[in-house]
Amino acid sequence: xxNYLIKRLVAMIPMLIGITMISFLVIHIxxxxxxxxxxxxxxxxxxxxxxxxRAYYGLDKPLHMQYLYWLKQIAVFDFGRSFSPDGRKVADxxxxxxxxxxxxxxxxxxxxxxxxxxxGVLSSVHQRSLFDKFSTVFVFLGFAWPxxxxxxxxxxxxxxxxxxxxxxxxKSYNHDSLSLIAQALDYAKHLILPVLVSAFGGIAGMSRYVxxxxxxxxxxDYIRTARAxxxxxxxxxxxxxxxxxxxxxxxxxxxxxxxxxxxSVIFETIFSIPGMGQLxxxxxxxxxxxxxxxxxxIGAILTLIGNILADISYAMADPRIRVK
Amino acid sequence: MLKTYxxxxxxxxxxxxxxxxxxxxxxxFMLSFLAPLIAPYDPTAIDARHVLTPPGTEHWFxxxxxxxxxxxxxxxxxxxxxxxxxxxxxxxALIGIMxxxxxxxxxxxxxxxxxxxxxxxxxxPTFFLIIALIALFEPSIWIIMIVIGATSWMGVARxxxxxxxxxxxxxxxxxxxxxxxxxxxxxxxxxxxNALAPVLVYATLGVAAAILIESSLSFLGIGVQPPTPSxxxxxxxxxxxxxxxxxxxxFPGLAILITVLGYNLLGEGxxxxxxxxxx
Numbered sequence: 001x002x003n004y005l006i007k008r009l010v011a012m013i014p015m016l017i018g019i020t021m022i023s024f025l026v027i028h029i030x031x032x033x034x035x036x037x038x039x040x041x042x043x044x045x046x047x048x049x050x051x052x053x054r055a056y057y058g059l060d061k062p063l064h065m066q067y068l069y070w071l072k073q074i075a076v077f078d079f080g081r082s083f084s085p086d087g088r089k090v091a092d093x094x095x096x097x098x099x100x101x102x103x104x105x106x107x108x109x110x111x112x113x114x115x116x117x118x119x120g121v122l123s124s125v126h127q128r129s130l131f132d133k134f135s136t137v138f139v140f141l142g143f144a145w146p147x148x149x150x151x152x153x154x155x156x157x158x159x160x161x162x163x164x165x166x167x168x169x170x171k172s173y174n175h176d177s178l179s180l181i182a183q184a185l186d187y188a189k190h191l192i193l194p195v196l197v198s199a200f201g202g203i204a205g206m207s208r209y210v211x212x213x214x215x216x217x218x219x220x221d222y223i224r225t226a227r228a229x230x231x232x233x234x235x236x237x238x239x240x241x242x243x244x245x246x247x248x249x250x251x252x253x254x255x256x257x258x259x260x261x262x263x264s265v266i267f268e269t270i271f272s273i274p275g276m277g278q279l280x281x282x283x284x285x286x287x288x289x290x291x292x293x294x295x296x297x298i299g300a301i302l303t304l305i306g307n308i309l310a311d312i313s314y315a316m317a318d319p320r321i322r323v324k
Numbered sequence: 325m326l327k328t329y330x331x332x333x334x335x336x337x338x339x340x341x342x343x344x345x346x347x348x349x350x351x352x353f354m355l356s357f358l359a360p361l362i363a364p365y366d367p368t369a370i371d372a373r374h375v376l377t378p379p380g381t382e383h384w385f386x387x388x389x390x391x392x393x394x395x396x397x398x399x400x401x402x403x404x405x406x407x408x409x410x411x412x413x414x415x416x417a418l419i420g421i422m423x424x425x426x427x428x429x430x431x432x433x434x435x436x437x438x439x440x441x442x443x444x445x446x447x448x449p450t451f452f453l454i455i456a457l458i459a460l461f462e463p464s465i466w467i468i469m470i471v472i473g474a475t476s477w478m479g480v481a482r483x484x485x486x487x488x489x490x491x492x493x494x495x496x497x498x499x500x501x502x503x504x505x506x507x508x509x510x511x512x513x514x515x516x517x518n519a520l521a522p523v524l525v526y527a528t529l530g531v532a533a534a535i536l537i538e539s540s541l542s543f544l545g546i547g548v549q550p551p552t553p554s555x556x557x558x559x560x561x562x563x564x565x566x567x568x569x570x571x572x573x574x575f576p577g578l579a580i581l582i583t584v585l586g587y588n589l590l591g592e593g594x595x596x597x598x599x600x601x602x603x
Contacts, residue, residue, distance in 0.1 A: 018440060022448070251536065266540055
C-alpha cells in the first residue's frame with residue numbers, strides 16, 4: 001500500500017508542472033500584456049505600479065524565464081496581488097471563497113448518493129420493470145436538462161410564485177439579528193436551491209452508472225456461484241453484487257470533481273453565492289489575470305487531489321489494484 | 325463487432341428511443357433550414373407597442389422586453405445552436421483524431437507525452453478554461469465554437485488512441501505494411517475508417533454537450549450576443565423579467581431540453597445498435 005501511495009504521488013509531479021504550464025500559456029496567448037491591462041483597468045495605477053508588476057512577472061524577460069519566475073512564486077503559494085482596486089493577495093481571495101463552494105459540492109454529492117444509489121440498484125435488480133423504464137426516462141431528462149434552466153424554473157416556482165425560498169445570496173438581510181438556530185435555518189433555506197441544482201445532473205449520471213455497473217457485475221461467475229450455493233436472492237444482490245458494483249463509483253467520484261468546480265460558476269452566478277465560481281466569473285469579466293491564473297491552477301490541483309484520493313480509496317477497497 | 329450495415333439498421337429501427345431521437349434531430353434540421361419561411365415575424369424586429377405580451381394567437385410564445393416575437397427568436401435560435409453544435413464538434417473531433425492517432429500509432433515517448441498532456445487538460449474544470457479563454461477575446465460565435473472545440477477534444481483523442489492501439493497489430497495492417505504502405509496511408513485509409521464508429525457516437529453526444537455549453541455561455545452573457553437570437557440569451561431576459569414574464573423562461577428552455585435529448589437519444593441509439601452487448 002505504501003509503495004502504491006508513493007508511486008501515485010510521484011506521478012503527480014509532471015501533472016502539476018503541466019497544470020502550471022497550461023494555466024500560464026492560457027493567459028499569455030491573450031493579446032496585450034497584463035501590465036498594460038492593469039493600467040487600463042485601474043487608471044489610478046501609478047507608473048511605479050506598472051514597473052512593479054513587470055518586475056513581478058518578469059515581463060521584460062523571455063517567455064520561458066517568465067514562466068520559471070512565476071513557478072517559483074506559486075511554489076510558495078504566492079499568486080501575486082489582484083488587479084482589482086482592493087489589490088488583495090490572490091491566495092487570500094481564493095481561500096476565503098473556498099468553504100462555501102466546497103460545502104455546496106459536498107452537500108450535493110451526499111444528495112446524489114442518497115437518491116441515485118437506490119434508483120440505480122433497484123432499476124438493475126428489476127431490469128426492464130416499470131420502475132426501470134421510469135428511471136430511464138428520468139435519467140435521459142436529467143442528462144438533457146440545462147442546469148441554469150432548472151435554476152431559473154425553481155427560482156420562479158419556489159421564489160416568485162410560492163415565495164417559500166430565497167433566490168439569491170447566502171443569508172437574509174436581517175441574518176445578524178437572528179438567534180443561532182434561526183441563523184442556521186436561514187443558511188439552510190438559502191442553500192436548498194443551489195444544492196438541488198448542482199446535484200440534479202449528477203443524480204441522473206450516477207444512477208445510470210450504478211445501474212450499468214450492477215448489470216455488469218450480475219453477469220460475473222462469482223454471482224452464479226453465490227446463487228448456486230443457495231444464497232437468497234437479496235443476499236446475492238446486496239452482499240455480493242452491490243459491494244463489487246460500487247467500486248467503480250469511487251473513480252467516478254474523483255472524476256466528477258472538475259465538473260462540480262466548473263459547474264459552480266453557473267449556480268453561484270445565478271444565485272449570487274459568494275463562492276469560488278462567482279470569484280472566477282467576476283475575475284474573468286474584469287480580466288483580473290493573477291486571480292484567473294491562480295484559480296486555474298488551484299482548480300486543477302483540487303481535481304488532481306480528488307483523483308488521487310479516489311485512486312487511494314479504490315486501492316484500499318480493492319486489493320487487486322495494489323498488486324498490479 | 326459490426327458485421328453489416330443492414331444488421332445495424334435492423335437493431336436501430338427496433339430501438340424506440342433511438343428512432344425518437346432521429347425524429348427530433350431531423351425535425352430540428354428542417355425547422356432551422358425553413359426558419360425564414362416559418363417564422364411569422366422578423367426575429368430582430370423591435371415593436372414598442374407590444375412589449376412583454378403574454379403568449380396568444382398573435383404571438384404564440386409571447387414577446388420579449390423589446391417587443392420581439394419569441395416564437396421567431398426560438399426558431400432562429402435553432403440555427404445558432406445547430407451551427408455551434410456541429411462546428412465545435414467538428415473542431416474537437418479533428419484535434420482529437422489527430423492527437424489520438426499520433427499517440428496511438430507512434431507509441432513510445434510520443435504517446436507518453438501526449439497522454440500526460442491529455443490527463444493534464446482533463447484536470448481543469450472545463451467551464452473555468454472556457455470562460456478564461458472567452459474572456460480574453462471579444463465574444464463572438466466563432467470564438468465560442470473554437471473555444472468549445474479546443475477544450476473538448478480529449479475524449480475523442482483517448483478513444484482514437486485506444487482503437488488504434490488495438491488495430492495496429494491486426495493482420496490487415498501488417499499486410500498493408502508488408503505491401504509497402506507508408507505511415508500516413510496506414511493511418512488514414514486503413515486504421516481510421518475502422519475506428520470511425522465510436523467517434524461518430526462520441527460526436528453525436530458531443531453535439532448535445534456543445535449546445536448545452538453554448539446556451540449556458542449565452543445565458544451568462546458571454547456567448548451569442550443579442551440581437552442575434554440564441555436560446556441562452558432569451559433565457560437571460562427570462563431571468564431579468566422573472567416576476568412578470570414566465571414565457572421568456574419556459575419556451576427557450578424547452579427547446580434546449582428537446583434538442584439535447586434528441587442528440588443524446590440518437591447517440592446512445594447508435595452505440596447500442598453498433599454493439600448490443602453494452603446495453
